[in-house]
Amino acid sequence: MKTKLVILAFALLTNFGFSQQIITEDLTVVDSVSTTPQKLNIKEKSPLRASLYSAVLPGAGQLYNKKWIKAPIALGLVGTGIAFSSYYNGLQNKYRRAYIAELEGKPHEYSGVLNAEQLAVYQDEYKRNRDYTVALTILAYILNIVDATVDSHLFSIKNDPDFTFKPTVIQDQNSLQPVLGMNLNFKF
Template sequence: MKIKSLFLGLMITSSVSFAQVKTDSLFIVDKVINDSIATKSALTEKSPIRASLYSAILPGAGQLYNKKWWKAPIALGLVGTGTGFTIYYNNLYKKYRKAYIAVREGTPNEFTGILTAQQLAVIQDDYKRKRDYSVALTALVYLLNIVDATVDAHLFSIRNDPEMTFKPTVLQDEMTLEPVLGLAFNFKF
């Protein structure tokens, strides 16, 4: 019986001690400060993964996400222009390839009597090379678009840090005493 009453007493005291809520003023102030810091950091940081995915889906969308409005039309225009050149050169390559095959088989086409098979082969190879270069450059611009969005997202919180500034200043040259444009880096801690 003594063991049962001791066990019951321990259960009651432990449940009462777990049920108490800490209402200390320091606890409340600490919670408010931590919540405000978490909210501030969530508002000033950008997700690099999200920025790179946006740019991968639509070139320039990652730049819009990072609030670099002026970069978005440049990225979209470069990728679009590269795609346009690729399509243009591919169509010309197909046209001259078809004409080359027709001349080799002896069937009449629009270049019969104007260009020889050897000339058509050279023209066809030239357009194929231009198409391949266009594809490579377009792929490079597309990847640079994604890398740019990712790096901007990583550096977003640093760029908006008021304690670290990087701005142009006018300095005086020690030899000629003329004003010279320079860069100043200020760091407050």
């Protein structure tokens, strides 16, 4: 338990690290070496705000980062997981009540159709399915938060003219046919 708390504290405290540049509220940068301010043309997104938005409502952090396609996907994944978990939980409880009634000799909706062993197998199967869907839903929820955080960290890099990454068509040297490739430009 202590290890989990230390890892969580470390992950949360890394957002408050310091660098050698000071960014003021009007988005001017003052280097610690030279005190000449430079104006930034890139708007920043807050990773902490994006994380909190996604933690409260899946997909809200993606909307904050202006990733319009990812927002309904994140909300749909988490919502579908919750719906399937609820569905399997209901079936597991239904077969559990029937199993207990069968052991006590009371009538139930599967009387004469399924015996106690078959009811136990169905109950275990739906419980396993519920547990898997809960685990996958938690994973989708965490990935939703991580995606929003990473997108907000990389928001300023997306529009950087010194760093481009785009598809290009190149000619294969062996067959002389056009082939799709990737072009990476990085200017200092």
